[in-house]
Amino acid sequence: MNLDLLPLQGRRTLYRWQHGQLHDHLRALLPQWREHALTITSQDLDSNASFVNYVRHHQVTDPCTGQTVELVEKSIRKVAFLGSQEARFYRHPDMLSASTQFQYPACIGVIETPWESLIFTDFVRGKPPRMLGIAPQLARGIAEQEALSQGYLSQQPAHKAPLFWSMDFYRPWFALRPRFNFARCLPQLERLGLHDERFSGLAEQFKAFTPLLARLGRAARSSPKCISHMDYLQKNLFVDKGQLLLIDWSEVKVGRVGFDGGAYLGALFRRKEMPMFLKAKQQFVDAYRQALPEQFDPEEALRNLHYMFLLNALFHCLRPETIAEYQEKQRMPMLRQKYDYLLGLIGH
Ligand SMILES: Nc1ncnc2c1ncn2[C@@H]1O[C@H](COP(=O)(O)OP(=O)(O)OP(=O)(O)O)[C@@H](O)[C@H]1O
Ligand SMILES: [Mg+2]
Numbered sequence: 001m002n003l004d005l006l007p008l009q010g011r012r013t014l015y016r017w018q019h020g021q022l023h024d025h026l027r028a029l030l031p032q033w034r035e036h037a038l039t040i041t042s043q044d045l046d047s048n049a050s051f052v053n054y055v056r057h058h059q060v061t062d063p064c065t066g067q068t069v070e071l072v073e074k075s076i077r078k079v080a081f082l083g084s085q086e087a088r089f090y091r092h093p094d095m096l097s098a099s100t101q102f103q104y105p106a107c108i109g110v111i112e113t114p115w116e117s118l119i120f121t122d123f124v125r126g127k128p129p130r131m132l133g134i135a136p137q138l139a140r141g142i143a144e145q146e147a148l149s150q151g152y153l154s155q156q157p158a159h160k161a162p163l164f165w166s167m168d169f170y171r172p173w174f175a176l177r178p179r180f181n182f183a184r185c186l187p188q189l190e191r192l193g194l195h196d197e198r199f200s201g202l203a204e205q206f207k208a209f210t211p212l213l214a215r216l217g218r219a220a221r222s223s224p225k226c227i228s229h230m231d232y233l234q235k236n237l238f239v240d241k242g243q244l245l246l247i248d249w250s251e252v253k254v255g256r257v258g259f260d261g262g263a264y265l266g267a268l269f270r271r272k273e274m275p276m277f278l279k280a281k282q283q284f285v286d287a288y289r290q291a292l293p294e295q296f297d298p299e300e301a302l303r304n305l306h307y308m309f310l311l312n313a314l315f316h317c318l319r320p321e322t323i324a325e326y327q328e329k330q331r332m333p334m335l336r337q338k339y340d341y342l343l344g345l346i347g348h
Contacts, residue, residue, distance in 0.1 A: 013091055013110040020111070022073070026060065029109035029120060036063035046235075049250045051077045051084065053116060057123055070123035071108060075116050076250070085167055086249045087117035095152040095227065101141035103245045124245050126238025131268060134244065135280040138232065139287035141244055142260045146301075147293045149227035150257065169228070169253040170221055182314035183210055189318055198336050206339075208346045209314060216307035220256045223300050228255025232264040257296050258304030261288055265305070266312025270322075274337055306348070313342060 014028055022042075027034050039061040047055040053075040060069045076084040090107045105122040112118075153164060169175075178184065186203045193200035230251040238245040253259075261284060269277050288305075289298050316322060317338050326335040 013087070013112060016111055016113045019113060019115070022058070025111050025118060025120070029111070032064055033062075038063065045072070047074075049248075051079070052250065053077055072105070072121050072123050074119045074121075076119070077116055078114065083112060084117050084250070085252050087112065087119060088163055088167055089227070089249045089252045090119055091163070092152070096145060096148050098148055099141075099144060101137070101144045101244070103240075103243050105245065105247060121247075124238060124240070124247070126240035126245055128234050129237050129239045129244065131232075131234050132272060132276055132280045134237075134239075135284040136287035137244055138264060139261065139284045140291040141246070142264070143288055143291035143293070145229070146226040146257050146260065147295060150224050150295065153225050153227070153254065164225075164254050167252070167254045168225075169255045169259070174253060179315045180311050182311070182318050183207070185315070185318035185320065188320045188323065192323060196332070198332065199339075202339055202343070205343050205346075206314070206318065209310065209342075212346060213307065213310060213314075216303065216310070219300075220258075220304045220307050223256045223258075223304060224296060225254050226257055228253050228259040228263070230255065230260065230263045232260070232267055255308075256304050257292075258301035258306075259308045261285075261301075261305040262308025262310075263312060265309045266316065269309070269313045269338070270316040273334065274341060306345075310342075310345065313338075317342065 012029070022040060023038050026038060026040075027036075041059045043057045045055040045057055054073075055075075056073045058071050058073060060071065061067075062069045074086070076086060078084070087110050090110050093107055096102075096104060103124075105124045108120040108122070110117060110119050156164065165171075174180070186206060189199065189206065190203040193202060229246065229249060230253060231248060236246065236248040238247070265277075265281055265284060268280055272280070285302065285305075289302070292298050292301055317335065323335070326332055
């Protein structure tokens with residue numbers, strides 16, 4: 001659907017007190033359909049995120065033109081009537097509209113009920129990208145996304161402040177999540193070291209990351225704020241005619257410049273072998289440095305990148321599920337190699 005042709009009131013958040021029918025939601029969001037009966041074919045899409053009830057692909061026959069309109073509906077469960085981060089993000093459709101690097105499926109609108117947020121976006125098509133190969137392109141996209149959102153956030157009126165405050169990375173409801181607390185995995189590593197001598201004594205060494213992360217976290221906190229997507233996985237990206245399309249804002253935060261690069265590199269580190277990771281990291285950092293606009297200090301951005309990389313990489317490599325997976329596949333030497341790499345970063 002070409003959303004430039006949509007009346008402005010088509011892109012908005014509507015509030016409902018009750019669960020409603022899809023037809024009614026679409027007619028409410030797209031006023032040109034208000035008087036018409038709709039023919040819709042729907043199919044569930046794969047989705048794993050916690051709090052997501054379902055993600056659905058709908059094909060609607062446009063009653064005005066007879067053409068098929070394809071859209072995606074994502075239902076996110078509310079906790080204590082609180083709306084999701086993703087729905088909050090979509091209240092700002094103009095924030096990234098000047099983007100030239102990434103493309104984003106347009107948001108048709110959001111329906112909020114006391115129990116769920118329903119997010120309607122354009123359905124997009126493309127190939128899954130090669131996550132190592134796109135490092136430079138991703139770096140340029142992230143630099144632009146950070147610059148656009150930093151500009152947008154810094155111009156927000158005071159009454160919008162509570163919304164962005166609640167999305168800030170440093171709020172306790174994010175900071176206390178297990179994925180940002182690697183230290184709770186260390187007792188299992190200690191136990192592993194008792195019967196596998198390749199891993200003995202490592203838990204003790206990893207403890208040195210606690211003060212280092214605290215220092216990096218404090219430094220990042222006062223650096224420029226921007227929107228951070230935080231979830232650069234293959235399933236959240238499409239390539240279409242050389243352009244990268246980014247979806248799935250379920251991990252979005254008001255982060256700090258550099259965080260997204262660290263999130264991407266953390267995910268790569270988890271999945272790829274060391275030589276390939278190191279090559280992609282170099283390419284990413286080079287392209288990111290070059291693309292970062294003057295409003296940011298590159299050293300500060302790279303320090304924040306390092307912080308987010310460590311948070312992600314430490315948690316993913318140390319958690320018991322990862323250790324079990326490497327044991328099962330008899331790849332413990334590779335895990336030890338990753339640990340050595342991380343331990344080598346202490347003091348950097
Ligand atoms: N706008 C879209 N166009 C095309 N496909 C989409 C779109 N939005 C979502 N999808 C498909 O649906 C899947 C799930 O959507 P999404 O990533 O938003 O949900 P999620 O619950 O956060 O999923 P997960 O945790 O598995 O990443 C995507 O991986 C993608 O294949
Ligand atoms: Mg996803």
